[in-house]
Amino acid sequence: MAQLEATTPPQNLDAEESVLGAMMVSEAAITPVILDVRLHDDDFYREPHRIIFRAAKKLYEDGEPVDALTVSEYLAQHGELAEAGGKEAVSHLASTVPAAGNAAHYGRIVKQNSLLRRLLQASHRTQKSVYEREGEPSELLERAQSDLFRIATQDLAKDFTKLGDVLSVEVHRLEELASGKREMTGTRSGFTDLDQKLGGFQPGNMVVVAARPSVGKSALVCNIAENVALKDGRPVAFFSLEMSETELAHRFIASRARIPGDRLRKGSVNKRDWPRVLKALNELDSLPLWLDDSSDLSMLELRAKCRRLATKEGQLGLVIVDYMQLMRPEDPRIGRVEQVGQISRGLKILAKELDTPVIGLSQLSRASEQRPDKRPILSDLRESGNIEQDADVVIFIYRDALYNDEADPAETELIIAKHRNGPTGKTPLVFLGQYPKFGNAPRPQDAVYERTGDGPPLVDLADEA
Structure with a gap:
């Protein structure tokens, strides 16, 4: 078990750098990364990459331009620029992206490695609970299955939802019911x-x-x-x-x-x-x-x-x-x-x-x-x-x-x-x-x-x- 923990977890730093660079070079690259690939900050292996992704995503959500300069300024205002590696690190990402049009593909590579790390973490938790006999075998089995199910459906899991977003969906559904396009x-x-x-x-x-x-x-x-x-x-x-x-x-x-x-x-x-x-x-x-x-x-x-x-x-x-x-x-x-x-x-x-x-x-x-x-x-x-x-x-x-x-x-x-x-x-x-x-x-x-x-x-x- 100690040997497993010492092994470097699955990751692809080149893909992480490329997807971040693409987001700062082409605004058109941001939408498929966020909406189609459903990439999140915790999908990145390196903490500086998580910080930069959060900044780029926040600027995009606020309708602000997303490039190396605006991301660096945002990080500086929020006291995170040094933790992200400084202006040079941010500019380096934007200047070395292979092809901004491939952002979704880079994002999927990052996502797949993130999934592998979550599976690895779940297996470690299962091994630990078994070695330390943290419950009855049936309970440990259910816990392991629950972990795997949660990983498989994580992108579908719900967080807090703003009331206005819920109302928007409900109005559309009610319109369909009223028009006869939807029965139930x-x-x-x-x-x-x-x-x-x-x-x-x-x-x-x-x-x-x-x-x-x-x-x-x-x-x-x-x-x-x-x-x-x-x-x-x-x-x-x-x-x-x-x-x-x-x-x-x-x-x-x-x-x-x-x-x-x-x-x-x-x-x-x-x-x-x-x-x-x-x-x-x-x-x-x-x-x-x-x-x-x-x-x-x-x-x-x-x-x-x-x-x-x-x-x-x-x-x-x-x-x-x-x-x-x-x-x-x-x-x-x-x-x-x-x-x-x-x-x-x-x-x-x-x-x-x-x-x-x-x-x-x-x-x-x-x-x-x-x-x-x-x-x-x-x-x-x-x-x-x-x-x-x-x-x-x-x-x-x-x-x-x-x-x-x-x-x-x-x-x-x-x-x-x-x-x-x-x-x-x-x-x-x-x-x-x-x-x-x-x-x-x-x-x-x-x-x-x-x-x-x-x-x-x-x-x-x-x-x-």
Whole structure:
């Protein structure tokens, strides 16, 4: 380890000098270096080069000329000229640049060496933490993966943002929404009324979907996952701690083909249904939908898997965890409420880190069944506390037919009990338990139709694309 530390870190001083010289010779060279290459002062190996780069960038941002004279004057006014090497050093950079038009190429060389140094530093930190046994192996592994993920996405990481810059972006987005060029600010669920209330699932948000057993939690998020992957073409990470990959596959096929799920499980699909099954298989085969049925999954493992998938596939459209209470706690010695609180907080941190909506399914306590009105409320969240606090959106699924024999078994309510940035309320859905599948409830102006043998009428999401 001592030998590694004694080795000169990766760097290219000629490239550093050339990119700085180009910036002082040609103002046209500055824009691609800053905006395209995303070069920062800490990408330079030598401290004098960092100081000169900061000065040139500041002059450029202020709309001032950038050349050897103005950079030297700026450094002198700020007491940094001597530290940068003096006027002679600054003038030397401007007079020896090979070709100012190649500034972006020089910048990329500097950037690549900076990346190698960051990787080297991360490996040293990992070695140190292992040699000194600074934690459990799983914790050290997660820390190392987090380091690498941060390096890979460093240029995308956010710092303080001026309010005016945020408003400028938002005005443009609102104009697109108003003009019809853009439909949603977030990831669409595929359920019209829900999307209108939420504006889609927003990046960085943690969404909790909760219900009593056998109401349709898994079916709902399966439908949402299918919609995001099929209609928007965005990658979805689906963690199922309750059902196997085979069971999930059957659900997706049955939902897409509109074939009762028990027929698939029993292998009793008739000839008339096979074309629909094959069509569903072809549609589902190419979807960017990734399944993980690990039954003993910790938050560290989940975050590591999501990071790897995001690195491989790009920005994720959605992460789904079915369901939160089945995840393995990091510390089994603490109380159950605190364990679930750590899991809830971990999902919220993951959503912010990946800038992706994360849906966590949750159980409900029996409290709702003791009330005359069986509709769930926030206090019914099982081992709640932190779940309610961390969630940006809480959605309950309620089907009156489970408590009232005279109610329509297809009628379903999605109850938005919490919405940090918008309205709460109810949205109607239709539930087809034989698939199982949810659909938009028909509106008075919609043409209601029914395929023979397919159950109650609904507006098929496949036909609304």
